[in-house]
Amino acid sequence: MGIKRKKVYEEIVDIIMTDIKSGEMKPGDRLPSITDMAKTYQVSSASVREALNSLRVMDIVEVKHGQGSFIKEKMPLGFEQNFEIITRSDIENLLELRKIIEVGSARAASQKAGKEGLRKIRAALDKMWAALENNDLGEQADYEFHISIAEATGNPLLVTLLEDVSETMIRTMKETRRIWLYEEQKSIQKIHNEHELIYEAIQAGDEEEVAKHMYNHLIGVEDVLLEHY
Template sequence: MVEVSIVRKKLYEEIADIILSDIKSGKLKPGDKLPAIAKMAESYQVSQASIREALNSLKVLDVIQVKHGQGSYINEQMPLGFEQNFEIITKADIANLLDLRKIIEVGCARSACGKAEKLHLEKMKNALEKMWTAVENNELGEQADYDFHMAIAEATGNPLLANLLDDVSETMIRTMKETRRIWLYEAEKSIQKIYDEHKLIFEAIKNKDEAAAEKNMFNHLKGVEDVLLTHY
């Protein structure tokens, strides 16, 4: 007899699913303000921590927007593919992703120093220029961020490394977007810091400085990890 393992959803995932269902059914409409966390906790008979986790997961999915000092709102425009089932990203998923990225991308940065060709450097430079445009326009620029990291993986000359990043591309872009949103809303920080970190990585690879490339990539990814795991 084959044993079947039943994986139960966590409480906050169930709450997030209920909110998603209410949006799809029209019970909650774009632009609607969600009740206060305390009121939602009372309504769902759960802890406020579970409500916060549910809202964080919906924020990463781009379904809701948290306006500091005002509350949580259903986004005016739903993301592409909203009619399909979303995969909720958990804190453990983020931790695992960043661990994977540190293992792979620090090595990629080092390898790219000796193998990056003009085409790869141009791709990195173009991605940096798009990031800077995002900084000037107060936008997030997560796609340019992903393109930069993919260009480094491609510069190693090992297609398996690029394929590994491509396999987790959707989650990478989501977490990049969330990191940038957090930095954008914190007064003492800015998404220009992320741009500056990428520029340091680029300069190290361009100058074939393996030690600096490794160090700058690790520091960047560790910073992303700290930001996400602190706020998620």
């Protein structure tokens, strides 16, 4: 097996993280523009943009509209540990898995969800709406919504499959919501409406309708993420 070389954007991520850990860059500092960073590192603007996307997903960098990119004031837990960078390939693989598992789970939930199952799905959905009102991204409630659908099927293996990719799911959910919030507030409302339609179809016991809504929702998430990676 040959030695795997790091991609350019991964090397940029390593440089920035090293600068933060060494104290050369501090929480709250504004990063140079993409153009300036590209000149400094002698790389393309696309590589810098990809590096910043990865740092956003890792919760280390935040983008302030009209101001630029900044090091987060509060570093995520475990910052001293090595972070796994989410790549375009990771996103494609994750969404393929989610489409296979979650469309089927939604179908099964529409036939098997009892009162308690529906209550849990509804509670997660209500948490998502509450997060929207509080200007919170609500990615944890989003994950709870999807896992509660798997739980409503009564099949513990479906739940285990989603739990195995839970960390990546939550990180991509957070990134999707950041992108939509950054571009247009209405897009966040749209994603909530999509979840509402999924819940209503499960409640109505409509297999075909819930499969359609879940698939369309996941396709929309995939399109948004891949457009920025």
